[in-house]
Amino acid sequence: MSASLSSGRALPKRVRNELRFRKLTVSSKTLVADNFWRIEFTSEELDGYNSPGFDDHSKIFFPDPQTGKLLLPQVTDEGIAWPDGERPLSRDYTPLFFDGKTRLTLDFFRHEHGVASQWAEQAQPGDPLAVGGPRGSIIIPVDYRVQVLAFDESGLPAVQRRLAETQAEKLILLAFTDEALVKNYLPNLPANAELTCFGSGTMNSEGIQRCQQQLASLTLPEDDYFIWLTGEGEAVKVLNDYFIEQRHCHSGLVRGVAYWHHKG
Incomplete structure (x- = not known):
């Protein structure tokens, strides 16, 4: 690469x-x-x-x-x-x-x-x-023009760290948890942050479908974006595949990290 x-x-x-x-x-x-x-x-x-x-x-x-x-x-x-x-x-x-x-x-x-x-x-x-x-770190440039962060409760600490450093022109936050929790945990959201909350427990097939519908109108500038996805493993994989296979995003600009997995 x-x-x-x-x-x-x-x-x-x-x-x-x-x-x-x-x-x-x-x-x-x-x-x-x-x-x-x-x-x-x-x-x-x-x-x-x-x-x-x-x-x-x-x-x-x-x-x-x-x-x-x-x-x-x-x-x-x-x-x-x-x-x-x-x-x-x-x-x-x-x-x-x-x-x-x-x-x-x-x-x-x-x-x-x-x-x-x-x-x-x-x-x-x-x-x-x-x-x-x-053991290792991924250093992600802070100034990609458009940055998309999709997460549930488990990802909020990482989101807080990213918000403290990002210089994005457009910031899309897709939260698979309740709006009240996000705003209480992140009380100083940047003015350019566009927050959509799907509700707690929605990192499932229905919630992912709603998220993809929300993303359908999103235009990404060529190679000047970053997409970060976290939460339940299977849901993260579906979203990762959506960006790579359907939106044809650069694989180096999409990072999906499973923070937990459904048992069974």
């Missing part, structure tokens, strides 16, 4: 980060928009932590729910080694904010039956957690 486009814009670039595992300690916990626990962690081990991509994923490792023991692996020449072969529960999360020194902030969406959500509900200052990565 070439490094530039017919529009003169650069393509997104993949970079590698140093892989390290760090032990963190909860320092504060705040309820945000009634649906997220915003938890700030502190650690001297965060020295050198790096998250340059707005939709980066760090892997979060949780203490054993029975013993409270927190396991960290070792990075060896042969790869990642776990003590005695034990692997703790883990989930991928978007780093919301890092102060460049010792403080890292993550937002945990509140929902039933989620390992991370259940941990966040009970978390208190002083509780331990471990973080690994992000």
Whole structure:
């Protein structure tokens, strides 16, 4: 894939980060928009932590729910080694904010039956957690003329990071959640943002069809746009295929990332 486009814009670039595992300690916990626990962690081990991509994923490792023991692996020449072969529960999360020194902030969406959500509900200052990565980042230029972000609740932290950096002339936000939640979580939407909300739980075939109908009138400037899609895996694939196969978008300008999958 070439490094530039017919529009003169650069393509997104993949970079590698140093892989390290760090032990963190909860320092504060705040309820945000009634649906997220915003938890700030502190650690001297965060020295050198790096998250340059707005939709980066760090892997979060949780203490054993029975013993409270927190396991960290070792990075060896042969790869990642776990003590005695034990692997703790883990989930991928978007780093919301890092102060460049010792403080890292993550937002945990509140929902039933989620390992991370259940941990966040009970978390208190002083509780331990471990973080690994992000192992790699996608650096997406901020100044594509038109930018489309399609997401559900799980993508809101990444959207918040993108809104803080984007220089798009036109910004299309397609939210598969409730308008009240989006506006409470993102209270300072840019003036050029066009927000459409399909409602919570709509990342399904019916919701995707409504989204495609909404997109039918959208004109994309040649090679001067970026489309970011996240949420439930199958829905993300359908939307990704829509842009690539039906809208004939440049594959390097469409990024679909599954944040979760239906069980079964």
